[in-house]
Amino acid sequence: MTTTLGTLLTAIVTPFDDELKVDEDAFVALLHHVIDSGSDGVVVCGTTGEAATLTNEEHLRLVEIACAERPEGVTILGSTGSNDTAQACAMTERVTELGVDGVLSVTPYYNRPNRRGLVRHYTRSRRPPTSRSCSTTSRPAPRSTCRTICSPSSPRSSASTT
Numbered sequence: 001m002t003t004t005l006g007t008l009l010t011a012i013v014t015p016f017d018d019e020l021k022v023d024e025d026a027f028v029a030l031l032h033h034v035i036d037s038g039s040d041g042v043v044v045c046g047t048t049g050e051a052a053t054l055t056n057e058e059h060l061r062l063v064e065i066a067c068a069e070r071p072e073g074v075t076i077l078g079s080t081g082s083n084d085t086a087q088a089c090a091m092t093e094r095v096t097e098l099g100v101d102g103v104l105s106v107t108p109y110y111n112r113p114n115r116r117g118l119v120r121h122y123t124r125s126r127r128p129p130t131s132r133s134c135s136t137t138s139r140p141a142p143r144s145t146c147r148t149i150c151s152p153s154s155p156r157s158s159a160s161t162t
Contacts, residue, residue, distance in 0.1 A: 028065060051081070
């Protein structure tokens with residue numbers, strides 16, 4: 001069986017209110033707006049979603065809301081990237097428990113590991129085995145490119161994209 005995550009996944013922003021708290025109602029409205037506008041799914045709490053400025057509780061709450069509010073057939077990816085492999089592992093486990101279809105994890109920043117370190121980071125952080133793991137990597141300039149690597153490991157998808 002081969003299924004896909006969808007053709008168009010939108011990295012959704014995290015709205016804040018006037019007191020700089022996460023605006024959950026605005027998040028739900030935005031979620032439905034991007035889906036109604038043609039997105040097959042959303043990436044929650046990625047770098048576009050201000051993940052670095054959110055507490056773990058806020059991050060997990062947004063993932064929980066997205067999973068609860070999604071219409072049937074809509075893909076939800078939860079971002080779990082971290083500079084700390086143990087944190088990435090913990091967040092991957094938590095968002096998987098909340099019901100995401102997959103996770104998106106960025107290459108550790110600041111202490112950019114070598115290839116062996118990247119393999120070890122992603123091997124550890126893509127657990128649990130029931131989740132679909134996607135990693136976003138970027139190459140240093142001048143050949144600055146970004147690519148997403150999806151590793152199939154969930155019942156929802158067994159396809160791999162690059």
